[in-house]
Amino acid sequence: MERDILSLHETKAKKRSTDLFVRELQASREDIYAYSKIAHGEGLNTFASFFEAHSLSEAEKRIRDSIKNRYETMYGLFNKQNRLIGAFIVVDSTVDDGEKVAEVHYFIAESFQRKGYCTKGLQLLAELLSNTYTYFFFSLRKNNISSKLVQEHLGSVLQRETRNHLYYKYCIA
Numbered sequence: 001m002e003r004d005i006l007s008l009h010e011t012k013a014k015k016r017s018t019d020l021f022v023r024e025l026q027a028s029r030e031d032i033y034a035y036s037k038i039a040h041g042e043g044l045n046t047f048a049s050f051f052e053a054h055s056l057s058e059a060e061k062r063i064r065d066s067i068k069n070r071y072e073t074m075y076g077l078f079n080k081q082n083r084l085i086g087a088f089i090v091v092d093s094t095v096d097d098g099e100k101v102a103e104v105h106y107f108i109a110e111s112f113q114r115k116g117y118c119t120k121g122l123q124l125l126a127e128l129l130s131n132t133y134t135y136f137f138f139s140l141r142k143n144n145i146s147s148k149l150v151q152e153h154l155g156s157v158l159q160r161e162t163r164n165h166l167y168y169k170y171c172i173a
Contacts, residue, residue, distance in 0.1 A: 020117065022124040025074045025087070034076070034084035077108070077121035085112040088125050102129070104136045113146065119153045126172045138168040
């Protein structure tokens with residue numbers, strides 16, 4: 001019965017596994033508060049414009065603008081208690097051969113790090129967006145050992161390396 005109810009609620013906007021699910025975050029106070037709770041005090045990536053908001057109203061305005069203009073989309077990783085434990089920022093892109101790709105940035109709340117949640121969340125995100133994108137790109141600092149391990153566990157392929165960064169590709173199909 002419970003699995004039937006989950007199947008009814010599973011849509012393109014949400015992808016669920018046993019203990020985790022991914023869904024697009026909305027410009028709602030509930031999602032913004034949940035996001036603020038896990039992101040507070042963390043040195044977050046500035047690729048997503050609403051990460052740097054100085055107030056709740058500014059964050060809400062930036063998220064609404066992002067949703068309206070579709071230049072970046074934020075997805076939340078939730079546990080079975082419906083608690084937001086991580087975020088994935090998807091920046092839409094198209095490469096020269098016309099393939100749809102996305103640059104993906106991610107963040108997992110500190111208390112949930114090093115437990116496999118990021119890898120599982122990225123797999124769920126790939127399943128959710130498999131009809132939209134061919135592959136994901138990731139850019140990370142060389143000294144970010146945890147993210148390098150996530151990429152290794154995910155099965156991403158190192159594409160190139162600069163002095164400070166590593167660039168990975170993860171095929172979805």
